[in-house]
Amino acid sequence: MNISIVSVLLLFLLATTPLTSNDLSTGKSATSQKSSKTDHQIREVKRAVIVPKLDGEMDDPAWKEAIWYGLDQRWLGEPYTFTDFFGRYKLVWTPEALYLLVEIKDDLLYDQNKDPLKLWWDDDCVEIFIDADNSGGGHQYSNNAFAYHVALDGNVVDLGADKKPLLYNNHVTTKRVTKGDVSIWEFEIIIYDETYKEGIVNDPLILTENQKLGFALAYNDNDGSQERENFIGSVFIPGEDKNLGWINADVFGTIVLKE
Ligand SMILES: [Ca+2]
Ligand SMILES: [Ca+2]
Ligand SMILES: [Ca+2]
Numbered sequence: 001m002n003i004s005i006v007s008v009l010l011l012f013l014l015a016t017t018p019l020t021s022n023d024l025s026t027g028k029s030a031t032s033q034k035s036s037k038t039d040h041q042i043r044e045v046k047r048a049v050i051v052p053k054l055d056g057e058m059d060d061p062a063w064k065e066a067i068w069y070g071l072d073q074r075w076l077g078e079p080y081t082f083t084d085f086f087g088r089y090k091l092v093w094t095p096e097a098l099y100l101l102v103e104i105k106d107d108l109l110y111d112q113n114k115d116p117l118k119l120w121w122d123d124d125c126v127e128i129f130i131d132a133d134n135s136g137g138g139h140q141y142s143n144n145a146f147a148y149h150v151a152l153d154g155n156v157v158d159l160g161a162d163k164k165p166l167l168y169n170n171h172v173t174t175k176r177v178t179k180g181d182v183s184i185w186e187f188e189i190i191i192y193d194e195t196y197k198e199g200i201v202n203d204p205l206i207l208t209e210n211q212k213l214g215f216a217l218a219y220n221d222n223d224g225s226q227e228r229e230n231f232i233g234s235v236f237i238p239g240e241d242k243n244l245g246w247i248n249a250d251v252f253g254t255i256v257l258k259e
């Protein structure tokens with residue numbers, strides 16, 4: 001009798017344990033979706049009095065006042081030379097948008113896949129990571145954060161909620177001017193938060209002083225290979241796997257908007 005009570009209890013425990021651990025892990029991932037980020041690479045971004053003109057020329061007063069930051073963290077690929085790649089960037093903001101100036105020295109500009117939605121990360125492209133509320137957390141198939149891949153032809157691609165690539169050309173506008181091996185890219189990034197839904201009218205975020213955003217930048221460099229040769233980012237990512245920006249917004253740096 002006692003033995004059978006024990007067996008029933010054991011069976012009960014065995015049956016309920018997987019449920020309990022499922023509930024726990026679901027709860028855990030729901031929590032890590034929000035506010036999991038520890039701010040790092042905290043940088044102040046100055047407000048532009050005059051909006052930079054998106055013409056691929058960096059002679060705007062706003063750019064003169066902003067400082068350069070390096071694009072120098074090797075996230076993927078073999079060590080590279082100065083001839084192969086060099087990159088740096090500047091940021092300013094207005095209530096309507098974030099503005100980004102990127103200077104890239106790349107020995108060969110390569111657009112292997114003309115279809116913007118096919119293997120977009122294997123063509124030369126600038127990748128802009130935005131987490132509007134600096135929450136950190138997963139964003140692979142959600143709009144908790146965006147990873148905008150901006151191709152040489154200006155198309156902007158990220159994965160949508162349905163796990164398929166989508167064009168986000170209405171979020172990011174760019175103008176690139178290339179002279180020799182140096183490209184100047186100017187970007188206007190309209191900021192949307194996690195409430196963004198494809199196919200409906202969405203209100204962009206109005207940016208305000210002291211607002212924090214998750215931000216990172218990267219360049220996918222391919223000089224004629226089947227797959228990208230290097231992926232070079234703006235922020236140090238600890239650990240072995242450094243290709244995390246497109247999955248987890250915790251690795252983005254933090255920018256603080258200032259007057
Ligand atoms: Ca300009
Ligand atoms: Ca190169
Ligand atoms: Ca977020």
Ligand SMILES: [Ca+2]
Binds near residue numbers: 110124221222
């Ligand atoms: Ca290249």
